[in-house]
Amino acid sequence: MKLPFNIPEPTGLFQEDKINSNESEGAFNEFIDDKLKDIVEDIINDGDLTSFGDRESDIVIEMDDISPPSFTYGDNGGGGGGKGGEGPGEGAERIRFSLPFDRLMELISERLRLPNLVKEGQGKIKEVSYEFKTFGTAGVILDKKRTFKRALKSSIGTGTFNPDEDEYDILVRRRDRRYKLPERVEKPKYKAVVFYMGDISYSTYGERLELEKRIVGFIHSWLNYNYGAANVEHRFFVHDSEAHEVLEEDFFKVQNAGGTRASIVFDLVSRVAFNEYDAESTNFYGFYFGDGELFSTDAEDIGEILEKNMLPIFNRVGIVEVKPSSISNLVEKLKDKFAGDNTIRMDRVENKKEIIRAIKTLFGEKQHA
Amino acid sequence: MRNIKTDAELKFLEERVLHYADQFNRTLPEMRFFILDPMEFASLLIKRVYPVAPVNIWEGKEMVNTRHRIETGQESSLYYEVVQTGRPSYAYLNETNNAMTQASVMAHVVGHCEFSELNVMHDSNDDRTEWIIYLTRKIEMSRNQMGHKNYKTFWNACESVKALIAPNSQYNLENSVDTDNNISESERLEPEEKSILDSIPFDSTVQDIFKNTQEAKDKLLRIEQLRHARSETLSRVGYKLKAPCQDILGFLKEHSSLSQGEKYILDYMYAVNSTQDFVVRTQIMNEGWAMYWEKKIMTELFKEKACKGIIEYSKVAAGVMYPRPYFQRNPYHLGYYMWEHIEQLYKDGKVSLDYFEETSQKKKENWNKPSKVEPLDAMGHLVRTCTDYEFLRRFLTTELVDEFHLNRIDKRQAEQLGLKAEDVIREDRRYVWIDPRPIKNEMLNFYTHLYRPRIYLIDVDYMDGGLLLFHRDDGRALRKDWIRPTLKNINLIWKGSVSLLTKDTLYTYSAGSFNELRAAAPKFEVIVERIQNGEKPFRAK
Numbered sequence: 083m084k085l086p087f088n089i090p091e092p093t094g095l096f097q098e099d100k101i102n103s104n105e106s107e108g109a110f111n112e113f114i115d116d117k118l119k120d121i122v123e124d125i126i127n128d129g130d131l132t133s134f135g136d137r138e139s140d141i142v143i144e145m146d147d148i149s150p151p152s153f154t155y156g157d158n159g160g161g162g163g164g165k166g167g168e169g170p171g172e173g174a175e176r177i178r179f180s181l182p183f184d185r186l187m188e189l190i191s192e193r194l195r196l197p198n199l200v201k202e203g204q205g206k207i208k209e210v211s212y213e214f215k216t217f218g219t220a221g222v223i224l225d226k227k228r229t230f231k232r233a234l235k236s237s238i239g240t241g242t243f244n245p246d247e248d249e250y251d252i253l254v255r256r257r258d259r260r261y262k263l264p265e266r267v268e269k270p271k272y273k274a275v276v277f278y279m280g281d282i283s284y285s286t287y288g289e290r291l292e293l294e295k296r297i298v299g300f301i302h303s304w305l306n307y308n309y310g311a312a313n314v315e316h317r318f319f320v321h322d323s324e325a326h327e328v329l330e331e332d333f334f335k336v337q338n339a340g341g342t343r344a345s346i347v348f349d350l351v352s353r354v355a356f357n358e359y360d361a362e363s364t365n366f367y368g369f370y371f372g373d374g375e376l377f378s379t380d381a382e383d384i385g386e387i388l389e390k391n392m393l394p395i396f397n398r399v400g401i402v403e404v405k406p407s408s409i410s411n412l413v414e415k416l417k418d419k420f421a422g423d424n425t426i427r428m429d430r431v432e433n434k435k436e437i438i439r440a441i442k443t444l445f446g447e448k449q450h451a
Numbered sequence: 452m453r454n455i456k457t458d459a460e461l462k463f464l465e466e467r468v469l470h471y472a473d474q475f476n477r478t479l480p481e482m483r484f485f486i487l488d489p490m491e492f493a494s495l496l497i498k499r500v501y502p503v504a505p506v507n508i509w510e511g512k513e514m515v516n517t518r519h520r521i522e523t524g525q526e527s528s529l530y531y532e533v534v535q536t537g538r539p540s541y542a543y544l545n546e547t548n549n550a551m552t553q554a555s556v557m558a559h560v561v562g563h564c565e566f567s568e569l570n571v572m573h574d575s576n577d578d579r580t581e582w583i584i585y586l587t588r589k590i591e592m593s594r595n596q597m598g599h600k601n602y603k604t605f606w607n608a609c610e611s612v613k614a615l616i617a618p619n620s621q622y623n624l625e626n627s628v629d630t631d632n633n634i635s636e637s638e639r640l641e642p643e644e645k646s647i648l649d650s651i652p653f654d655s656t657v658q659d660i661f662k663n664t665q666e667a668k669d670k671l672l673r674i675e676q677l678r679h680a681r682s683e684t685l686s687r688v689g690y691k692l693k694a695p696c697q698d699i700l701g702f703l704k705e706h707s708s709l710s711q712g713e714k715y716i717l718d719y720m721y722a723v724n725s726t727q728d729f730v731v732r733t734q735i736m737n738e739g740w741a742m743y744w745e746k747k748i749m750t751e752l753f754k755e756k757a758c759k760g761i762i763e764y765s766k767v768a769a770g771v772m773y774p775r776p777y778f779q780r781n782p783y784h785l786g787y788y789m790w791e792h793i794e795q796l797y798k799d800g801k802v803s804l805d806y807f808e809e810t811s812q813k814k815k816e817n818w819n820k821p822s823k824v825e826p827l828d829a830m831g832h833l834v835r836t837c838t839d840y841e842f843l844r845r846f847l848t849t850e851l852v853d854e855f856h857l858n859r860i861d862k863r864q865a866e867q868l869g870l871k872a873e874d875v876i877r878e879d880r881r882y883v884w885i886d887p888r889p890i891k892n893e894m895l896n897f898y899t900h901l902y903r904p905r906i907y908l909i910d911v912d913y914m915d916g917g918l919l920l921f922h923r924d925d926g927r928a929l930r931k932d933w934i935r936p937t938l939k940n941i942n943l944i945w946k947g948s949v950s951l952l953t954k955d956t957l958y959t960y961s962a963g964s965f966n967e968l969r970a971a972a973p974k975f976e977v978i979v980e981r982i983q984n985g986e987k988p989f990r991a992k
Contacts, residue, residue: 103498106509110512110514150613151936152933
């Protein structure tokens with residue numbers, strides 16, 4: 083006996099759903115993100131920002147592989163390893179994955195609570211590119227997929243393609259053709275110049291050199307992250323009793339035992355900024371590193387240059403006394419003058435533990451008393 | 452994921468494969484075929500051949516790795532046969548395979564489905580995949596109720612115990628734990644010995660003299676005490692150990708204090724992992740059976756020209772059935788040739804008392820007295836009654852070890868293994884051969900431990916309601932740095948103290964603290980006896 087109806091085919095999951103592990107992959111990525119935050123935290127607590135690898139390139143993170151702890155063979159001695167509870171155990175294997183430079187800087191800025199730098203010059207310089215977004219009936223680049231789809235529809239409509247009757251002709255008419263059309267896209271382009279100023283009148287070696295390198299390294303990466311590496315120019319200046327520009331690789335090498343006058347390097351940098359760049363469309367940053375041992379009216383002169391020449395056009399000027407001595411007086415003399423200013427930032431760094439604080443001073447939100 | 456009905460060519464091949472399965476009188480459950488793209492296939496495998504799984508980082512980790520390996524060309528996205536047996540069975544085809552390969556996959560699946568349906572371990576059950584889909588939905592709903600952090604924590608804890616599962620062990624849940632439900636069964640503590648007095652007419656004087664001895668009274672008293680203790684424990688907690696329990700996950704699932712969401716997670720873990728035992732214990736027979744029927748059905752398909760590519764098929768089959776040394780046993784190769792060998796034995800009538808009792812070696816070599824039993828029927832009987840252990844014990848001989856190259860090792864590998872020159876019995880340019888005689892026993896030993904430590908639950912009221920686990924010593928130590936996190940995870944599930952006795956140390960995790968204590972572990976046999984006598988199996992001094 084036959085049923086008066088056909089039992090419908092099962093529907094739902096087995097008909098059209100896609101098998102995937104997207105949610106679990108997301109959960110794993112979240113877990114890795116937490117791990118990364120721990121790694122970044124460790125690095126930051128250690129103050130060793132240079133361990134982030136080559137600037138602007140992806141860095142490779144290596145960490146213990148994770149697997150759920152269980153009773154397995156293999157006595158590898160005492161000592162903690164697995165975490166248990168919510169934490170997966172850690173096996174002897176290591177897993178490696180690359181971390182994009184931008185993601186790393188994002189994590190650092192989250193951890194240090196650094197705001198993104200304010201970019202000026204919007205609307206003045208524009209980056210023009212073309213994206214193929216729209217589709218038209220005339221053009222140069224034929225969109226084969228769309229054209230074929232339309233041709234197939236037309237052919238079915240006109241009956242030239244009808245498998246039931248053994249008709250398989252797909253005719254591509256002129257009106258079926260679809261072309262990719264370029265669309266002009268204008269994006270504001272930001273440009274930044276960073277001036278690094280170093281005092282070579284004192285002996286820059288050992289821990290002092292290390293501290294300076296680490297701060298310069300971070301500034302380099304941070305500005306590149308904010309503006310895009312291609313849009314940032316990094317320039318290096320040194321001074322003793324005279325000031326001159328050097329190559330990046332010589333910034334930490336040049337040494338001179340002569341006298342010192344720091345105001346001349348501020349003066350030189352402000353003149354370079356003013357004469358070589360369009361102040362309207364460029365973001366200027368200047369950072370000074372020295373022991374802060376200045377004589378005569380040097381500090382007052384610097385204050386005047388900062389106020390008159392740099393403050394109007396610079397986005398940020400940082401002054402860092404690296405391992406200052408008892409007679410260091412640069413920050414001391416200037417701090418009252420620029421106490422309420424958001425552009426001029428100053429700090430002193432004694433050891434690597436203080437680097438993070440200095441970076442927060444240079445780039446963090448200004449704390450007003 | 453799409454139904455096979457969406458592809459006319461594959462639908463036709465499915466019909467032909469099932470036609471020949473029917474012609475060969477195969478006993479099959481309903482089989483449903485689906486077509487997947489490569490990434491779906493990878494995901495399905497990670498989900499243990501179910502279309503869904505609750506969110507967890509371990510699946511995510513595996514998927515990230517697999518995706519990376521496929522995208523960088525380190526791993527082929529081609530997989531051949533993937534089936535979740537049961538009633539109905541769900542088999543999945545990779546859309547990148549060609550039609551001939553798809554036909555061979557379907558033919559192979561026929562063998563697996565029948566094996567699961569018939570085998571003594573009764574792997575096939577109703578609506579297995581549907582049950583997992585149901586549990587996954589329930590867990591997804593519970594996830595929100597539990598809170599994501601609690602869910603994640605509990606899931607990760609369960610991952611630690613998923614290997615502590617032994618549904619087919621001599622010490623499985625049914626044989627080890629008395630509960631309210633099986634109390635009547637357990638009441639039979641010791642079978643009453645048949646006394647000669649029962650067979651003579653009743654006489655009160657004789658009975659008094661022989662039955663009411665002090666010994667008989669003591670025995671009665673002991674039985675009564677045990678019965679009393681048991682019923683008291685059962686009425687208090689609802690379960691009692693009558694033997695060490697190797698199915699620890701099963702015990703936790705049934706007797707832990709769990710929220711509904713946690714229960715679903717443990718149910719899911721148990722359901723997904725419990726079939727693993729069947730797979731490991733029958734892999735050689737199962738894969739061999741599948742290859743055997745695949746070859747038979749494919750031969751018919753090639754004969755009737757339902758699909759093309761017999762040379763390509765032969766190449767693929769040769770690759771799949773390539774011989775490997777015994778410690779890397781290739782179940783496709785060993786299983787298939789074992790079945791062929793057994794078929795020949797039955798054809799020649801060599802599985803008979805006459806053959807075994809024959810003393811003349813010459814006669815034995817030329818033996819050809821076909822028995823009345825059809826070889827295929829006899830092979831089916833083996834499927835119904837054996838697992839790999841018995842299969843190998845009965846039919847694998849030293850000659851076959853040599854013939855199947857189970858004692859052949861690649862020279863480079865032999866060097867890595869530190870094989871000495873005196874262990875080599877012969878060699879050629881590429882391989883060395885070792886003595887085949889000890890290999891059979893070595894292969895059989897695998898089934899006693901499955902390369903895993905044997906952990907038993909021996910006390911469910913240790914330190915006031917805590918669990919005491921026991922590692923049956925086999926000369927190897929457990930990985931020490933994982934003991935604490937594993938105990939912590941079990942503690943999270945059990946919600947009471949958990950201890951592990953291994954070698955000479957007692958580890959305890961209780962109320963957030965972990966400690967180690969030197970303790971002499973009794974022998975497993977002593978523990979079994981103590982539990983049966985209603986004594987504490989172990990007391991720390």
